[in-house]
Amino acid sequence: MSWDSLVPRPSLVAPGAGVLELDQGTTVGGEPTTAEWFRQHIGAATGLPLPDSPRPTIEFRTDPGESGPGGYRAEIRPGGVEVVAHDAAGAHHAAQTLRQLLDPTAYRSVPIHYGRCVLPCGRVEDRPRFGWRGCHLDVARHFLPKREVLRFIELLAMHKLNVLHLHLTDDQGWRVEVPRFPELTRVGAWRRRSMVGRGEPPQFDDRPHGGYYTVEDLREIVGHAARHHITVVPEVDVPGHSQAAIAAYPELGTGERPQVWDCWGVSDQILNTDPSTSDFYRAVFDHLMDIFPSPVICVGGDEIPGATAEHGAFLRSLIEHVQARGRRASGWDEVLDSVDPLPPDTIIAAWRDERTAIRAADRGHDVVLCPEHRLYFDHRQADHPDEPIPVGYLTTLEDVYAYEPLTERVLGVQAQVWTEHLDTPRRVDYAAFPRLTAFAETAWSRDRDLADFRRRLVDHHLPRLDALGVEYRPLGGPHPWQTRPGVAGRPR
Numbered sequence: 001m002s003w004d005s006l007v008p009r010p011s012l013v014a015p016g017a018g019v020l021e022l023d024q025g026t027t028v029g030g031e032p033t034t035a036e037w038f039r040q041h042i043g044a045a046t047g048l049p050l051p052d053s054p055r056p057t058i059e060f061r062t063d064p065g066e067s068g069p070g071g072y073r074a075e076i077r078p079g080g081v082e083v084v085a086h087d088a089a090g091a092h093h094a095a096q097t098l099r100q101l102l103d104p105t106a107y108r109s110v111p112i113h114y115g116r117c118v119l120p121c122g123r124v125e126d127r128p129r130f131g132w133r134g135c136h137l138d139v140a141r142h143f144l145p146k147r148e149v150l151r152f153i154e155l156l157a158m159h160k161l162n163v164l165h166l167h168l169t170d171d172q173g174w175r176v177e178v179p180r181f182p183e184l185t186r187v188g189a190w191r192r193r194s195m196v197g198r199g200e201p202p203q204f205d206d207r208p209h210g211g212y213y214t215v216e217d218l219r220e221i222v223g224h225a226a227r228h229h230i231t232v233v234p235e236v237d238v239p240g241h242s243q244a245a246i247a248a249y250p251e252l253g254t255g256e257r258p259q260v261w262d263c264w265g266v267s268d269q270i271l272n273t274d275p276s277t278s279d280f281y282r283a284v285f286d287h288l289m290d291i292f293p294s295p296v297i298c299v300g301g302d303e304i305p306g307a308t309a310e311h312g313a314f315l316r317s318l319i320e321h322v323q324a325r326g327r328r329a330s331g332w333d334e335v336l337d338s339v340d341p342l343p344p345d346t347i348i349a350a351w352r353d354e355r356t357a358i359r360a361a362d363r364g365h366d367v368v369l370c371p372e373h374r375l376y377f378d379h380r381q382a383d384h385p386d387e388p389i390p391v392g393y394l395t396t397l398e399d400v401y402a403y404e405p406l407t408e409r410v411l412g413v414q415a416q417v418w419t420e421h422l423d424t425p426r427r428v429d430y431a432a433f434p435r436l437t438a439f440a441e442t443a444w445s446r447d448r449d450l451a452d453f454r455r456r457l458v459d460h461h462l463p464r465l466d467a468l469g470v471e472y473r474p475l476g477g478p479h480p481w482q483t484r485p486g487v488a489g490r491p492r
């Protein structure tokens with residue numbers, strides 16, 4: 001494979017002459033988690049043992065004096081590969097780059113290709129543009145089985161993304177086991193039916209939907225992400241988007257016990273602000289912080305119908321609780337207005353518009369840019385007549401690529417995968433890819449060029465996704481089995 005196949009595009013590439021052939025004698029060593037990852041994945045795809053050795057052929061070294069966080073330099077010569085990375089994350093990024101430099105069969109789980117296995121000689125220097133290269137995943141509206149979350153993490157790592165914002169609770173489902181409050185999952189983790197599409201009158205299936213992650217599942221997700229240098233930022237959304245919790249424990253709400261919601265939209269069920277409700281959620285967040293080592297914990301705070309000053313105070317007390325445990329809270333940008341005063345180290349996930357992002361930055365907050373009109377991947381990706389359940393703003397691959405983040409005073413950027421209309425892992429693949437590939441280049445690369453990106457995507461990167469079995473949206477429009485005839489969307 002060639003140097004001009006890399007996605008996201010590296011900072012600097014200097015192709016050289018010749019190749020390094022990997023064979024039975026090739027050894028791998030250095031930064032242990034990276035060497036192990038390389039041995040496991042490249043070993044499986046090539047059938048080579050790639051053992052460790054004191055003087056390995058492929059060596060991943062770390063040196064904090066090299067590059068910046070997440071950065072690395074790699075030199076491939078006919079006799080071996082020398083990687084020097086700033087940190088272990090940088091070493092992992094280098095390993096991902098080497099995998100791309102092999103051919104797409106390097107993404108298979110067994111060797112299916114018995115030709116020579118070669119890396120082109122040359123040099124690469126690379127470091128990320130943003131420190132927060134996030135993808136949000138809504139596992140509340142439709143549950144994504146644990147194995148699929150693990151696979152999604154691998155896909156994020158392949159794209160050098162480093163934050164998975166896991167939206168764990170909403171009106172339509174509660175997905176975290178909390179042993180102290182078993183009703184949250186016994187009642188809150190499933191609904192008796194789901195709305196299908198966004199037509200009027202609404203259509204429903206008559207099929208129960210649900211699922212949740214046990215504490216052990218979540219620990220596995222966190223560990224798998226850590227191995228890929230991805231931080232999992234958990235979100236329990238309060239005080240709106242809480243109907244599933246209120247269905248489980250009606251004393252958290254403001255009226256009769258509702259059912260877990262079976263519609264899309266914003267439910268008007270919100271939490272009450274009694275001291276006992278604050279205590280309940282402090283315990284829930286303590287449990288989250290026990291499982292998730294992330295320095296950032298998301299309290300939600302978006303779309304609160306009928307919010308009062310007491311709801312702002314409720315959010316503030318949770319934010320302070322998170323801080324008291326040595327973490328930072330993040331919230332959707334509504335908290336800028338609803339929480340007064342808002343603790344200054346609260347991170348703002350700016351989703352509504354750029355003005356809000358600027359307002360947050362002006363007030364001294366760190367900001368993650370998540371703009372709905374560019375980075376919401378549930379939104380329709382074409383006006384193709386066969387586009388499945390077209391909702392939201394038209395957000396083509398090119399629109400995503402063209403998104404130019406406000407670069408001042410932002411931690412980074414984040415794509416959102418909301419799942420009201422993504423009811424299976426296959427639909428998640430279709431919505432996320434290849435737009436997430438375009439997004440990754442915005443998050444990682446300083447120099448971007450759409451025509452060059454499209455060439456690398458078509459000639460090199462889609463074949464990698466094919467080898468992994470990712471069911472992305474073909475650039476020309478959906479396969480017949482990816483359409484949803486008869487299910488109305490709601491384009492904006």
Ligand code: ACM
Pocket residue numbers: 302303332351
């Ligand atoms: C959001 O889209 N409600 C953050």
